[in-house]
Amino acid sequence: xxxxxxxxxxxxxxxxxxxxxxxxxxxxxxxxxxxxxxxxxxxxxxxxxxxxxxxxxxxxxxxxxxxxxxxxxxxxxxxxxxxxxxxxxxxxxxxxxxxxxxxxxxxxxxxxxxxxxxxxxxxxxxxxxxxxxxxxxxxxxxxxxxxxxxxxxxxxxxxxxxxxxxxxxxxxxxxxxxxxxxxxxxxxxxxxxxxxxxxxxxxxxxxxxxxxxxxxxxxxxxxxxxxxxxxxxxxxxxxxxxxxxxxxxxxxxxx
Amino acid sequence: xxxxxxxxxxxxxxxxxxxxxxxxxxxxxxxxxxxxxxxxxxxxxxxxxxxxxxxxxxxxxxxxxxxxxxxxxxxxxxxxxxxxxxxxxxxxxxxxxxxxxxxxxxxxxxxxxxxxxxxxxxxxxxxxxxxxxxxxxxxxxxxxxxxxxxxxxxxxxxxxxxxxxxxxxxxxxxxxxxxxxxxxxxxxxxxxxxxxxxxxxxxxxxxxxxxxxxxxxxxxxxxxxxxxxxxxxxxxxxxxxxxxxxxxxxxxxxxxxxxxxxxxxxxxxxxxxxxxxxxxxxxxxxxxxxxxxxxxxxxxxxxxx
Amino acid sequence: xxxxxxxxxxxxxxxxxxxxxxxxxxxxxxxxxxxxxxxxxxxxxxxxxxxxxxxxxxxxxxxxxxxxxxxxxxxxxxxxxxxxxxxxxxxxxxxxxxxxxxxxxxxxxxxxxxxxxxxxxxxxxxxxxxxxxxxxxxxxxxxxxxxxxxxxxxxxxxxxxxxxxxxxxxxxxxxxxxxxxxxxxxxxxxxxxxxxxxxxxxxxxxxxxxxxxxxxxxxxxxxxxxxxxxxxxxxxxxxxxxxxxxxxxxxxxxxxxxxxxxxxxxxxxxxxxxxxxxxxxxxxxxxxxxxxxxxxxxxxxxxxxxxxxxxxxxx
Numbered sequence: 014x015x016x017x018x019x020x021x022x023x024x025x026x027x028x029x030x031x032x033x034x035x036x037x038x039x040x041x042x043x044x045x046x047x048x049x050x051x052x053x054x055x056x057x058x059x060x061x062x063x064x065x066x067x068x069x070x071x072x073x074x075x076x077x078x079x080x081x082x083x084x085x086x087x088x089x090x091x092x093x094x095x096x097x098x099x100x101x102x103x104x105x106x107x108x109x110x111x112x113x114x115x116x117x118x119x120x121x122x123x124x125x126x127x128x129x130x131x132x133x134x135x136x137x138x139x140x141x142x143x144x145x146x147x148x149x150x151x152x153x154x155x156x157x158x159x160x161x162x163x164x165x166x167x168x169x170x171x172x173x174x175x176x177x178x179x180x181x182x183x184x185x186x187x188x189x190x191x192x193x194x195x196x197x198x199x200x201x202x203x204x205x206x207x208x209x210x211x212x213x214x215x216x217x218x219x220x221x222x223x224x225x226x227x228x229x230x231x232x233x234x235x236x237x238x239x240x241x242x243x244x245x246x247x248x249x250x251x252x253x254x255x256x257x258x259x260x261x262x263x264x265x266x267x268x
Numbered sequence: 269x270x271x272x273x274x275x276x277x278x279x280x281x282x283x284x285x286x287x288x289x290x291x292x293x294x295x296x297x298x299x300x301x302x303x304x305x306x307x308x309x310x311x312x313x314x315x316x317x318x319x320x321x322x323x324x325x326x327x328x329x330x331x332x333x334x335x336x337x338x339x340x341x342x343x344x345x346x347x348x349x350x351x352x353x354x355x356x357x358x359x360x361x362x363x364x365x366x367x368x369x370x371x372x373x374x375x376x377x378x379x380x381x382x383x384x385x386x387x388x389x390x391x392x393x394x395x396x397x398x399x400x401x402x403x404x405x406x407x408x409x410x411x412x413x414x415x416x417x418x419x420x421x422x423x424x425x426x427x428x429x430x431x432x433x434x435x436x437x438x439x440x441x442x443x444x445x446x447x448x449x450x451x452x453x454x455x456x457x458x459x460x461x462x463x464x465x466x467x468x469x470x471x472x473x474x475x476x477x478x479x480x481x482x483x484x485x486x487x488x489x490x491x492x493x494x495x496x497x498x499x500x501x502x503x504x505x506x507x508x509x510x511x512x513x514x515x516x517x518x519x520x521x522x523x524x525x526x527x528x529x530x531x532x533x534x535x536x537x538x539x540x541x542x543x544x545x546x547x548x549x550x551x552x553x554x555x556x557x558x559x560x561x562x563x564x565x566x567x568x569x570x571x572x573x
Numbered sequence: 574x575x576x577x578x579x580x581x582x583x584x585x586x587x588x589x590x591x592x593x594x595x596x597x598x599x600x601x602x603x604x605x606x607x608x609x610x611x612x613x614x615x616x617x618x619x620x621x622x623x624x625x626x627x628x629x630x631x632x633x634x635x636x637x638x639x640x641x642x643x644x645x646x647x648x649x650x651x652x653x654x655x656x657x658x659x660x661x662x663x664x665x666x667x668x669x670x671x672x673x674x675x676x677x678x679x680x681x682x683x684x685x686x687x688x689x690x691x692x693x694x695x696x697x698x699x700x701x702x703x704x705x706x707x708x709x710x711x712x713x714x715x716x717x718x719x720x721x722x723x724x725x726x727x728x729x730x731x732x733x734x735x736x737x738x739x740x741x742x743x744x745x746x747x748x749x750x751x752x753x754x755x756x757x758x759x760x761x762x763x764x765x766x767x768x769x770x771x772x773x774x775x776x777x778x779x780x781x782x783x784x785x786x787x788x789x790x791x792x793x794x795x796x797x798x799x800x801x802x803x804x805x806x807x808x809x810x811x812x813x814x815x816x817x818x819x820x821x822x823x824x825x826x827x828x829x830x831x832x833x834x835x836x837x838x839x840x841x842x843x844x845x846x847x848x849x850x851x852x853x854x855x856x857x858x859x860x861x862x863x864x865x866x867x868x869x870x871x872x873x874x875x876x877x878x879x880x881x882x883x884x885x886x887x888x
Contacts, residue, residue, distance in 0.1 A: 065776065091778035099776075105769040116766055119759055120778040126787070127759040135759075178777050303688060353872055359688050360634055364828055365871040367821045372864025379858050488818060492699060499692045546707025553696040553703075557681055560693050564685045 016079060018043040018182055018212050019064070024073035026059055026236075033059040034070070035236035041182070046208045048215045048223045051233030052256065057216045058100060060233070061186050064214075065097045066090045078181065091120070096180035098171040100187045100216075104159045110170050111155040114142035117177035145173040149203060165196035172203065182212045189219040201225055224248070232256070273404055275525040276518075281410045283517020284417035288472040289490060290497040290509040291424060292465030298504025299437060299461050302351065303359050305366035307469050307494065308487025309373035310346075314339045314470025315477040315486065316377060319386040328391045335474050336467060343466020347459050355458070374484050385483030388474075413475050420471065421510060428506060437461060493520075496556045502566030511567065516552050524548040585836040588843070592742055596735045608734055614846045615741045616802045621826040621838035622748050623795035628824070629832035630756050631788045632768030636691045636820050637678070637698030641671045641793045643705060643815035645800025650717040650810040660723030660731075664801050671797025672790050674701075679789035683782050695817050705812035716811025723805055731805055741802050745839070748795055753835055755791070764788050825867060 019041035026034035033056045041047050051057055062068035064075060066087035075083045082090055105113050112133070118141040119125055119132065132138065146155050149169040154162060162170065168188055175183055188204070189197050201222050207213065208226070217223050223230060224244050231241040234256045240247055247253055293307050317338045322331030350369070354362050390409055397405035428434035436452055473486075480486065497516050501508025528544035535543065559567065592615065599608040620642055627633040648667035657663065682693045711717045722731035731737045755761045763784050766774045771781055804810045813819070822845070830841025848866075852859030 067772075086775075086780070088775045088778050088780045091776055097776055099773075103770055103773045103776075105766050105773060107769050108766070112762070116762055116774075117777045119762070125759045125763050125779070125784070128761075129754045129758055131754075131757045132759040132762050133757065174773075174777065297688075303691075350868060357871075359691070360824075360828065361871045363634075363636070363691070363821075364825060365868045367818075367825065368864040368867030368871075370818075370864070371860035371867070375858045375860040375864070379861070492695065492817060495692050496696060499689055503688070543707065546703050549703035549706075550700045553700045556696050557693060560685050560689060561681055564689060566689075 015043065017041055018078060019214070020074075020076040021064075022074045022076070024060070024063065024075065025071045026056075026063060026068065027071045033236050034063065034073075037073070037233075037236065037238055039231060039238060039241065041212065041214055043181075043212055044208075045228040046204070046213045046215060046226050048217060048227035048230045049233060050217065050220075050223055050230060054235075055233040056236035057233055058186065059236070061097070061100075061184055061216060064184060065095065091178060091180075094179075094181035095184065096175040096178050096182070097184040098168075098175050098186060098188055100190060102164070102167045102171060104167060104170060104174065106160045107158070109156050109158055110146060110151055110162065110166075110173075111139065111142045113159060113170060114145050114173050114177045115139060117174045118142055118145075121178045141177060145177050146170075148176070148206075149173045150199060165192050168192060168196075168200070169203070172200075172207075176207070176211075180211060182214065183207070185213060185215045185217075187216055187218065189217060189222055197222065270404055271525070273401070274406065275522055277406055277410065277414070278525075279518035279521035280514065281413050281417075281517070282521050283514040284414055284421070285472050285476055286490075286493055286497055286517050287510050287513035288417055288420060288468045288475075290494045290501070290513050291421075291506055292468035293494050294498040294501070294504055294506060294509045295437070295461055296465045297498065300355055300458050301359075302354060303362040303366065304351070304465075305363060305491065306346070306369035306373065307465070308489075308491030309370055310339060310343055310466045310469040310487075311473035311476075311490060312373065312377065312482075312484070312487040313342055314473030315388070315482040316381060316386065317470070318474035318477050319388040319482050320381075322388060328394070332474055336470055339470025339473075340463050340467040343470075344459055344463045346466070347462040351462065352455070352458065370488065373487075377484050383484065385481040388477040388482060390478045409478065416471075416475065420468070424506060433460075493552065496552055498566075500556055500559045500566060502569040505566070505568040508566055508568030516555070519551050519555060520548070523551040527551075581834065581836070584840065588836060588839055589746070592745075596738055605734070608738060610846070610850060612734070612738045612741055612806055614843055615738070615745050616799050616806060617823070617826065617846060618839045618842035619741070619745045619748050619802070620796050620799040620823055621830070621842045622745070622752060623792045623799065624823050625827045625832060625834075625838040626752050626755070626795070627785075627788055627792045628827055629834070629837065630752075630761065630768065631764045631785060633683075633785060633789065634691050634824075635682075635694040635789075635792075636817065636824065637694035637696070637701075638792075638796055638823050639817070639819035640678075640698040640701040640815050641675065641796035642800040642803055642819070643701055643810070643812065644671050644674055645797030646804035646810035646814060647705060647708075647711070647717070647800075648797070649723060649801045649804040650719050651711055653719050653721065653723075654711060654717060658721050658724050660725045663723050664798070667797050667801040668794050671800070672794045675790040675793025676786070679786045679793070683785050683789065695820070698815055698817055698820055702812050702815040702817075705815060712811065714812060716809055716813070719804055719808045719810065722808065723801070737805070741806075744798060744802060748798075749835055749839070751795070760784065760787070829870065 017040035021037060021039045024034050024037040025032065037060065049057055049060070059068065063070050066082075066085060070083060073083070074081055077090070077093060077095055080093070082093070105116070108116075115133070115138045118138050122138070143152065143155055146152050149172050151166060151169055151173065154166060159167065159170065168191070172185075172188065189200055192200060197219065204213065204215070204226055215223070215226065227244055229242065230244055230247045232239050232247065232253050239256060240250050240253050242250070289307070289311060293304065296302050296304050296307070314335055317335035318332055321334040321338070322328055325331050325334065350365075354365055394409040394412060396408045398408045398411055400406050400411070428437055436457055439446065493516060497512040498509055500516070501510070501512030527548050531544050531547070592611070595611050596608060599605060620638070624635065624638045627635055645667040648670050649663045652663045652666060678694070678697045682690055682697065685693055706714050725731075729736050729740060731740070756765065763774070763779055767779070767781050767784060775781060800814075803814065826841035826845045827838050828841070829845055830837035830839065848863065849859065852862055856862070
């Protein structure tokens with residue numbers, strides 16, 4: 014197999030006596046859409062936090078495109094092509110949707126120590142921003158303040174912002190959280206579109222979306238990987254059914 | 269050698285006094301998340317009350333006790349009337365509002381007591397030098413300060429660690445919403461905590477009064493030190509305030525006492541006498557800068573939620 | 574965009590017009606005092622504008638900004654005392670020294686956040702205060718008299734009240750223009766973004782401290798210029814300029830006028846200093862009115878004066 018884009022080796026994270034990440038190893042191949050699922054408390058968010066650099070692992074290594082990024086600060090990982098969306102929407106509330114995406118495009122461009130020219134009038138950045146917004150379906154809402162966007166629109170904006178940094182790997186932390194059925198369907202279609210351009214790691218509870226999109230699924234329980242395989246195999250896996258999916262029915266989305 | 273012992277005790281005394289001031293500040297900050305710049309004004313009022321009541325009653329102890337009561341009352345009134353409306357707001361709002369209170373109190377004092385400072389003379393039994401070690405004498409009053417401050421520190425420790433009220437205080441410091449949900453009267457708790465802080469500040473002020481003059485603006489100078497201490501010690505941590513206060517008291521006193529001589533050995537006499545006072549004053553800020561650079565949360569950060 | 578924005582623009586235009594015409598007013602009413610008062614106001618407005626850059630736009634609550642007034646002022650004072658009276662030397666030195674101090678202080682302070690940042694900037698300002706008090710050669714606690722104002726080789730005479738006023742005003746307007754360009758530039762958007770959501774900005778690849786530091790240095794330098802102007806205005810410089818309560822005054826001006834707006838600090842400086850002047854003529858105990866007034870403003874006047882005129886919008 015070709016060199017994985019993301020290689021997690023024996024990752025451990027302790028919080029006092031609790032082991033949130035328990036000797037976790039995982040490979041993410043380039044170009045795949047890899048879903049990570051698990052019951053609440055399985056350590057999904059802790060894992061994501063360590064991947065993007067918000068949390069330091071107690072032990073283990075993380076390699077991205079061959080480079081050891083275990084101790085790299087979050088902003089440097091972003092510059093290397095690792096983008097993320099937040100589980101709880103985290104945008105710049107005083108700015109418009111276009112501003113949010115344009116700043117991300119600006120980050121990608123480098124050269125942010127410019128003091129005189131009006132950045133909002135830079136056509137290259139603005140065009141890139143509008144393109145990204147159109148892509149996620151927010152073309153009409155470009156000049157709306159983030160605080161005035163609906164929850165679903167904000168989730169889509171999160172995606173646009175992540176995309177604007179032209180990442181190699183997109184870490185999505187529950188992008189469907191709080192979305193209604195139409196919005197979810199739209200998000201699924203969007204992700205299906207995006208997978209052709211960028212490797213995606215998707216943490217989700219919405220099983221319909223997960224089974225519709227994922228090339229491979231990894232199941233996390235108590236900070237450990239109990240199964241990592243194609244969706245069909247996961248569906249049939251006894252341990253997974255017991256731990257998470259439940260014998261009688263498949264858990265659908267929350268809320 | 270005698271000088272070192274004396275300065276050491278002075279440093280301890282100053283440190284303990286600072287602890288009393290800082291403890292109140294860190295309690296209020298840790299539990300109500302309130303940045304109270306007017307804490308120094310309460311310190312000043314304690315001193316002014318003491319000077320007034322001692323002169324009026326003719327008795328040192330009676331005057332002191334009355335002053336303490338008056339400061340406690342003032343603190344409670346202040347909390348109920350003005351400060352409780354600031355809870356939950358931006359720290360910047362606290363800074364601005366309590367800055368306004370400083371201006372107010374300074375002028376209030378000027379209005380009532382005039383622009384010149386007051387003096388608080390000590391009764392005869394407190395001016396006697398006490399022989400603590402053969403050959404070494406130390407003023408009784410400063411020993412009294414050390415004793416009282418240590419007693420208060422112990423009491424504070426016992427109350428916070430061993431009583432139900434103390435448990436509520438500690439719980440409040442780590443999770444404000446939860447103790448509200450437990451049905452405890454939060455408003456009363458906060459008022460009591462603030463009153464306690466005010467009493468501590470007043471105590472520090474009145475104890476310091478006989479040593480320094482009682483004057484307008486005495487609060488601002490020492491408030492800075494109190495903030496430095498709680499930043500070094502860790503906001504919300506009384507233990508941290510204690511350690512940091514002793515540290516700061518020692519460094520400041522010993523620095524002022526011995527730095528000029530030390531400098532004179534290295535630099536010329538003229539250079540030393542210009543550099544020494546500035547450098548001694550700066551030592552504490554230097555310490556704080558170093559601590560913040562090495563451990564931005566302070567030495568003993570209290571567990572926040 | 575909306576009528577509220579126009580209200581703020583009207584106020585800004587009125588303020589600029591008023592300041593430009595002030596010497597005329599002073600001449601016509603033979604009131605010299607109002608000219609000297611407003612010279613002082615304009616200088617503090619410049620200091621407030623510089624503080625607003627880091628506080629209002631950058632979200633950095635610095636409680637030690639008055640230190641740069643002192644640093645700039647002492648640069649002028651010390652050079653004057655040593656016989657170097659040319660403004661062409663004094664003022665660039667004032668700017669350079671201010672920038673250097675801001676660099677060092679910023680590099681250390683920006684490792685902290687929130688109230689810790691407030692305290693450490695406060696501490697550094699106090700350090701500056703004590704250093705200045707210890708400069709016995711230059712007056713120490715008593716301060717340093719400046720016998721001759723900065724000379725500019727005949728280009729402008731700072732001893733002429735009107736000329737000096739217009740120089741200060743030019744500096745203020747220049748400062749505002751600079752801030753306007755900066756906050757809308759690529760750099761400025763990053764700094765504002767960091768104020769808005771630092772976590773998000775880091776997630777898209779911006780190292781926070783670097784940008785904040787540059788912003789901090791720019792603000793410190795601008796305030797150093799105000800310090801040089803102040804020293805010339807009072808023909809005197811003392812450590813008291815840097816005492817932490819003066820930093821508090823500056824913060825009040827910025828908050829009063831409305832943070833994060835271009836002309837807010839100017840309005841704040843005008844209102845604060847005029848109020849101080851007016852109240853002190855009414856009563857000797859003006860602080861007893863000013864104090865509770867500040868308290869009330871905090872409790873009820875969100876967003877300062879300009880905030881009352883409309884929602885916060887980008888400068």
